[in-house]
Amino acid sequence: MFIGPWSFKILCCLSIKESTNDNQITPQEPSSPTKNNLRVVLAAGGTGGHIIPAVAIADELRVSNPNIEILFIGTPNSMESTSIPSAGYPFTSIPPVKLFRPLVSLENLSLPIHLIRSIIHSFKLLKEFDPHVVIGTGGYVSFPTCLAALLQRTKIVIHEQNSVPGIANYVLSYFSYLVFLSYNSTIECFPKKHNCVVTGNPVRVSLRQFVSRAVARLEFFPMAGEEAKVILVLGGSLGANAINIALLNVYSQMLLEHKDWYIIWQTGVESYNEMESLVRNHSNLVLKPCNGKELIVYQQYVACSQSTGLMLCSQSNYHVDLCSLESDVVMKLYSFLHSMDLAYAAADLIVSRAGAMTCSEILATGKSAILIPQLIKTIPSPDVAEGHQFKNASLMADVAGTRVITEDELDSTTLGTAIEEILGDDALRAEMSERALRAAKPDASAQIAQHILSLVESSTKRK
Secondary structure: OOOOHHHHHHHHHHHHHHHOOOOOOOOOOOOOOOOOOOEEEEEEOOOHHHHHHHHHHHHHHHHHOOOOEEEEEEOOOOHHHHHHHHOOOOEEEOOOOOOOOOOOOHHHOOHHHHHHHHHHHHHHHHHHHOOOEEEEEEOOOHHHHHHHHHHOOOEEEEEEOOOOOOHHHHHHHOOOOEEEEOOHHHHHHOOOHHHEEEOOOOOOHHHHOOOOHHHHHHHHOOOOOOOOEEEEEEOOOOOOHHHHHHHHOOHHHHHHHOOOEEEEEEOOHHHHHHHHHHHHOOOOOEEEEOOOOHHHHHOOEEEEOOOOOEEEEEEOOOEEEEEEOOOOEEEEEEOOOOOHHHHHHHOOEEEEOOOHHHHHHHHHHOOEEEEOOOOOOOOOOOOOOOOHHHHHHHHHHHHHOOEEOOOOOOOHHHHHHHHHHHHOOHHHHHHHHHHHHHHOOOOHHHHHHHHHHHHHHHHHHOO
């Protein structure tokens, strides 16, 4: 994120003006922490790729120090505004700051105003909470919160999930005590290399706990046999229409040709209604109401196809089950998967975007994968604006043998062929799994938590 020189002047004036008035918010050194009063702020938001690492770090900090006080700062009406409280942490919000592409555009003319407004809100929140350290894990909220922390002379550390940093983290790295990285190669991208620590990308605690393949498959496909192959398709937390459309045009034929193949399909929240409608109205399926009380209770429908031998069962607006005529569920369609540990454990192959979080989860679970990196867009996005996903996917291909399909190449044929090649070759899947596990860093969150606690402790001793 670029900030012109005049913007920095405004920030400096804000700091001077407020420090001359006793009734205004005054930057000050945070109080010395003890085991019972350590306070930490985490700034994260936008997508699961920024939120999940932050929650994983918070969980580890809480394990190390049960008395720690943690506050999350995000934006209102966002993914983090619901997921953070659900994870058991206090949450507060600041006005969002969005950077549009291209940088030189009319939409960015008001950027300095929105940035200053968010910094002022962050400044007030930090003044009240008085943290000993602020941790930024990315998203639009991280930059103004960390700048506000600098104005208060509060230590900041950042975590970069992607293989190449974005503009915001690059700028913040000049002022950060520590810069946590997911990949060794990313060190070369930062100006202050001595502050960089390669820890890996924190993944959900549930993914680091063993869930047996058999138990996971009972959850999704209780009728599946030992030789079954499960494909987990992740459209992202918001949605990835290119992947959804490609799968839409190939899933029916694929399931008909392979009686022991099964699909878990997360469409993404924003794409779910469209995908559910398209699956229901698939050209090979004929929709008609289901018999019995389930029609009233679940608003359930059954689509039976005399030509394909497939049946579609839609259970409420939460997920859709695609069934064979023998009532054996062969595909489940979800807007959002809450039990990701079970989904990963059940899967033989992952088809997904190349977000940093997903890449780390693929490595941690040792799964073979097909990645479709998202194209750079002109709309605001904290994940794809700098082409992060293509670089993430390229790195995954190098370290884990992951198959990469560009969005320009993606269609039902290329996707179907790649799935056939990987699921049809047990030796290839075993090799991809072994390479992924070797490249994984399962203790990333524990490392980061320990570095943060050591930083706060050492700075206290020097006072």
